[in-house]
Amino acid sequence: MRALPRGLTTVLVAFAVMVGGGAQSWAQPTGSESWALPSGSAGGPPSGEPGGGVPVGGADGQSELARVAAQLLAPPANRSVSVAYVDSTGVQSAHLGAHDAGEYEIGSMTKTFTGALLAVAVDRGEVRPDSRLGDFLPVQGTQVADATLEELAGHRSGLLEFAVTPEMLAGGVMWKLFGDNPFTFDREQLIQQARVAPLTGRGTFRYSTLGMALLGQALASAAGTDYASLVRDRITDPLGLGSTWIPATAADLPATASVGVDEWGRPQDPWAIGAYAPGGGARSTITDMTTYAQALLRDQAPGMAALQPRWQDGPTLRRGYAWAVFSRDGVDYTMHSGGTGGFSGMIVLDRAHGVAVVVLQDAAGAKERPVIDLLREMRDR
Numbered sequence: 001m002r003a004l005p006r007g008l009t010t011v012l013v014a015f016a017v018m019v020g021g022g023a024q025s026w027a028q029p030t031g032s033e034s035w036a037l038p039s040g041s042a043g044g045p046p047s048g049e050p051g052g053g054v055p056v057g058g059a060d061g062q063s064e065l066a067r068v069a070a071q072l073l074a075p076p077a078n079r080s081v082s083v084a085y086v087d088s089t090g091v092q093s094a095h096l097g098a099h100d101a102g103e104y105e106i107g108s109m110t111k112t113f114t115g116a117l118l119a120v121a122v123d124r125g126e127v128r129p130d131s132r133l134g135d136f137l138p139v140q141g142t143q144v145a146d147a148t149l150e151e152l153a154g155h156r157s158g159l160l161e162f163a164v165t166p167e168m169l170a171g172g173v174m175w176k177l178f179g180d181n182p183f184t185f186d187r188e189q190l191i192q193q194a195r196v197a198p199l200t201g202r203g204t205f206r207y208s209t210l211g212m213a214l215l216g217q218a219l220a221s222a223a224g225t226d227y228a229s230l231v232r233d234r235i236t237d238p239l240g241l242g243s244t245w246i247p248a249t250a251a252d253l254p255a256t257a258s259v260g261v262d263e264w265g266r267p268q269d270p271w272a273i274g275a276y277a278p279g280g281g282a283r284s285t286i287t288d289m290t291t292y293a294q295a296l297l298r299d300q301a302p303g304m305a306a307l308q309p310r311w312q313d314g315p316t317l318r319r320g321y322a323w324a325v326f327s328r329d330g331v332d333y334t335m336h337s338g339g340t341g342g343f344s345g346m347i348v349l350d351r352a353h354g355v356a357v358v359v360l361q362d363a364a365g366a367k368e369r370p371v372i373d374l375l376r377e378m379r380d381r
Helices: 008-020 022-026 064-073 107-123 149-153 166-178 187-195 209-223 227-239 274-279 286-297 368-380
Strands: 080-087 090-097 317-319 324-328 331-339 344-350 355-361
Touching (some): 064 080, 064 090, 064 368, 080 368, 090 286, 107 149, 107 209, 107 274, 107 331, 107 344, 149 209, 209 227, 209 274, 227 286, 355 368
Antiparallel strands (some): 080 355, 324 331, 331 344, 344 355
């Protein structure tokens, strides 16, 4: 993030709270009743052709998936939308838009990796669901120290969406004004934010990227490694997701890294989000995310227990570790959306019927309801 003139931070914080709703204005809820969807390095990007091998379908009737996706998703002009539908017969893929972004920021879909890592760590005996955050990170003597790993995974620790600090709020303003990456905090800075973070409404649902970031860092500490390496060793390598990776800082990104735009078409800095990576820092391709969806449908992905609903948040919504399970017309949809400054998308599973949809786009502002409608139409055609 660019440096702020002395004294301007206070003004920007006040501005953010007054007109932007503070940290909560950046919320990226998944599976909500409102259907809103906003939003240590493993050593650099994977080799190979990102997005290679994905069949391309146009919006002119070349494929049924392309036709339905163009109708329901209404892709932004001059942007890229990649779509995949998975069923028992295999995979259908389509690409809509003026260019192929290849690699996308998947934003909060990264949280599903973090939820899976908790389930894996429990199976390995490294942690328990009721282990306390203070057992793994130096936050002893603070409110957050007593939060359990399971509470963090289910967004029930009482933490806010993000830390409410001058640096975080100023970063949000610079993002909105200039498209800067607002998450440039290292592990020590994240821990300092956690140490002063209040907990309110513990035990009830409150979506928290801060909480998921702390969970990922705690799991990495328990395993004696960094988060990016933990994802690589326990999620992406076992599944063969060779084009899915986590940059820690902008220096890790190649000069050719894909760049997205916000809802007004303004270019956004890539989000290499440092210690917040467990809450939304992965980059991937439609090929890899489709492989991930297939493994989930087959119950063959690491940490499948993360998808198990554990909490009820209304008549039609339950939650597991990161995942939301939304019931509609007697069908359960297990899902997570993701958004960054310039990218958005979603993964939806209908596990009972063995079908899934993945949507990735290099523009902010995708919506959840059309993605579920796309899955339903393809499934029922």
